[in-house]
Amino acid sequence: MKSMKNKILFFLLLLGSVFLTACSDEDNPTQSEIKIITTEEQLILDSKTNARITIDFTSTHDWKASTDASWAVITPTSGKAGTASIGILAKEENRTGEVRTGLLTLSCGEATAQVTFTQAAMDVLNIEQTVYDLSADEQEISIKFATNIQNGKITLKAEDNYSWITPKENTLTRAIQEGEITLKIQANERRVARNAKLKIQVVNINDENQILMESATININQKEAPVGTSSDLTTQDKKVILIQEHTEGNGIPLIFLGDGFLDTDISNGYYRQAMEKGIENFFTEEPIKSLRSYFDIWMVTAVSLNNAFGNQFNTKFSCRLEGGGSTLIEGNHSKVQEYAMEVPTLKENPELFNEATCIVILNTEEYAGTCYFGFNDGVKTINLAIGYCPMIYGMEDDMFRRVLCHECIGHGFSKLMDEYSYQEMGRIPTSEITDTQKMQEMGWAANVDFTNDRNAVLWSKFLKDSRYQGKDNYGETLGIYEGACTYWSGAYRPTTESMMRSNMHGFNAPSREAIYKRVMSTAYGKEWEYNYEEFVAFDQAHLPMPTEATTRATYKEATRPFSLPVFTNMTIRFAY
Template structure:
């Protein structure tokens, strides 16, 4: 599909006829301010024609888009932008094409629609405690008989009623009054049903405020430390667990300790940390929050924020978190994993690593955020906490899932940097079986039954980056860590816990003797189907 846009670049100049091209003053005038829409399919194109009286260049900031030609001389010109891949993200992809002539430049916004999309007017709605009517507007290209709209709460939201005009939809809801103290959350989920499966295309979050927010008055337990587990092997690798959004009454009645205890249990529920638990010292630091609600107008100890909507991104104030970590004495903070558990049932999780010491050297310190997803005993809580804290935070593994597009040059460079540090050992930028980081496993008959190979797609990208297995804890969360990931975890435990750099055969002996392979499949759970936030490489200095 091609879209033609004619851009007239009027170059005004006040020079004699004998003036050279270099002396011509550049000037742009673009008739249209509308964005260019590109079809969802791979190789979809848009053609931009213009006239310039000086030499020009064209470039884009998107790795999923190519531009040809990228430069030209004065006169009539035509630039073709081509989508390198199909847009399967479920969201519109945006790029900027910059045309430059001389010292002046103009930007043109290009948008590639997804294969199947639902575009919502806004991803989140705040509703007063009194309730009332709510309208959610969205656009979609999904046929009416294939589009399903679900509500996660039917007791205080009416059944959605939709009206449609062409591609425009409006869901009209009635929200009941909330008589509880705490706010409540519901999601409207947009799904395409193609007959064989249902694909989540977008999610809208509705938060209704409660009657009032509970506030802490007793901060006497704030920053107190509980030694949860003492290492009986090695040097004692430190893990510090703390919670955000817990008020004084929830600490006094034991809720806080129950959450910390469950987090500890979940952290050591997968191999190889399950068999190597004795190498860890684990501490809980109590954090008393003013409110037990996240969002505008409320205060929590670490100011954690959940992006909401279809996003699973979480962030907090890492300087404050570091200050609470330092309540634990006599540990190596540069090697500490901090786990922050949010007093929320939201499906979310994000890890931050890549910190440096005072000399600018990369250190192992990391912060993993995870809410108490659904409930304390939820399989989601266990799986996501393991994925974030052990996978990303402790072992510095990369994600093995993919959404769309070819891996960007920036991300590829970051992967290489991580691997130079011994991190990101579960992905590679080559598909050569004898050259990938896990080549030894592919040639080892002892791992023939594990289904290892070279599978395209990782680090959220579909192309030009590869993972060791079809599925894993770093992919869907519903199966255990694959062998290369287990080795990365084992290697760090041995190095940090015993000061020994293990060999490949050392790992295999442990892996087989401990019968780890037969215990890597986790309890099944149906994934909500939302993309998980990629770990953030912070490049910040730890506050020593």
Template structure:
């Protein structure tokens, strides 16, 4: 964007330098002969930019500058030929060309040389952190910029937060002339912060992105980061543990032998049990589990139990204690871990789970009483030397909303995808622009060969686990989400060396439902558990069932971050959300 101003800068510089000359008033006996052209001597806008100045001195000398944003090196020297470096000590964030004077001094006279530092487009934040009380309220984020006529977007790292809304748009300032003006103009964004009804502090980091108003993908510059931090409610401590380890049957199967699902929570104190909040969260978790096909249409095959776990505290981390010792790594990681032995013991509170054969088939969903967006699943667990279908899916109560899309989609990804069907992740990080490590390939191929797991990822572009589906004419058109079954490179977190069945899916961005190979894996698991070793898989039977129960977009499955714009308010744009961490294979 600066190219259009280059002519203006040259003219401006020439005017500035016209008044800068030696203090000797035209005396030609100056002790310095400068060989470097000093007309329009301009440093780049970046910190550390340099320019060499060569001169001949008749005697020893010293050099200095009158600008606090610049320095010179060396500052002293002897007679003869010399070269010094004029150096910018800081980035030019003033929005204007700034000037300084270099002075060379010796015993018999002096020489002054004018210089400047080029201006550039800037957005300067007033501060980098804002603290908000638990009650929430309005917040003003002030900044200054020399940008005129461009669009400014507020961008959050990761998902756009649900608890921070735009109230007033800063784009009303700056006029209509497009370009970088001279000097800074003050402006602000105003946010409304919701009250924090959780016991954890929460934060979100933003930056301001300057874009072409007609094409927001054309990004000119971005500001530094600023973070909004909000306190949480005081942490509570339980005194009544009478409900701890009690069990409630939420649903009983009516077809087959029953596919066992056990739901429990961690970080819920006695008051949350006694008020009915725990019961409601567990019920909603069950309902969310059955929102994706084929689980929706095969719901009658499932048994679902609720195990009540009363924690000492309803917060996590140092100084707090919860029933299942859940630890969330945080810091941008979605990793969640719990105490495996305690979770197994809690599962065995269900009478059916006291039988080893039934325990080996159990899917355990642990709802973590935290608003953080995270999720991890642990499967590939053996009991008494026999590999089992037992799995633990850890799902935080994202945004503290058990009815929310974020919670629903992560729960389905972790529990139905990883936990029940033993699927792998279909996403790939652009930062991992390499192939899947050989050790991971060998591990996952063993899961495919030995147990039929990981059916939604291929380590060959031609010999995929879903070739038989690709060959079937019923699967050769785009689905209701516009996804077309094929072979797309990138999976297991890496850009190369692994392939996925569709461009997007529930195992990628947690949207567009499960693709056909994933639905087949879920179907197989349900039927094999419900009917045991006597059941034999038939692809045509599955395909007929599947075609009658294909995933369909629905209002209740709206995108997690569909934008709703209030009159006069601006939108907060979310970056690509952090993908959920890969599953843990084997005992933790």
């Protein structure tokens, strides 16, 4: 009995001890505390993406962490009591132009600690809008920007000379923090969309050659003008204007016409401007440049219903651009001849039409061009040629000039062959050699041959003449180079590059000789006899010289070969 009482007493004492201990814990709880170890100087993130800092601290209890910065990530977000570290990582570069601030909140029991951290600002030049898609109408646009660069000057840089865009005054704050540049965009009256690429630059105010920062590229895309329609197809049509009358020889007929031009294009002078630019281009290459006085030059107006090309449109000479990577242009040769024969001199002397070169300028900037020759009068093949040439990349672009010279002087007037070649074409077939040699019997195709024998090739006399040795003004050396008439082998050309190969480096000596012969034989008829020394004397006094010219064509585009000239076998009957 006594033993049982002792056990009960021990249990009650033990229970009282536990109760007292619990009460003691409630009356004297451990104080919750968070202590930041990292100094304020260590709380700055670099401006770049993935910049990182570490915050060290101690806590008396388990802790949790959070941040209000959407541009930052913290890890870990919770942990046990003791010494701990939290990493803060910048998710993105700071392009706001200003230092930005984030708040890290730590909680431990009832204790809370807040740590302010920052991310440095990088130098920025922010553009509100980088793409402007515009209608063809005249308009103004504002390019809004912001920068944090001090003591700088805002400039506008263009990739090309965009004559249709005019910058107006810049509007800037004193500190160059925000501003806008207003641009006046001219109406696009052409049937080709256009694009401009610009950049805003901040340059050193004391040295404008020092670029402090450059914006992303700003693209301005302007739509082409809507298709126009002529309201009067007759009043301005078939008007003949004499541009030049020959002063030497008997006169060589050169007729310029346009396709895809409206009645308003004629009345406002645009048609004539295009024709005169074509005429100017025709006489830019030697030797034709120095033989201009032998030519009679006319322009004949032609009113088209539409100023666009395609099956759904109607133009005077029905020009059709094949497209799809092809540069072929087809046209209504009979209609061209009909309009050319409006020239009074040709009406009075139809035989002279056999010697005419008709150049049709298309009212489009497409990269294309084709020449047609091999017409006949029912008895013999005649010199008449028709060249179709767009104003490639614009009236003032040098590609318009080059292609017109290649097609209309080279193929059309002088009956030269192409000097380019494709490896996949392989060796020239015997049948094509025979066809070309038949043309050579008429004095045509003088710039290609099918032998590499220096004593037998058509231009052998030049190879033996010391006056034609060494490099010319374009760095070309006269020789025998395989690859011509589009064929990789079996056909030969006189120089590596030329106007008849890649529309560059002018006409080589054999081509210049052929042009000279055509001019003089047409200007003086059968009474004229060719003299090699007379030609060399003329040629040496008028050698081609490189000139500065601009084109928006890439090198690949600028050297892309054109469609072969077309031998029509078409009989001309109405001229007699």
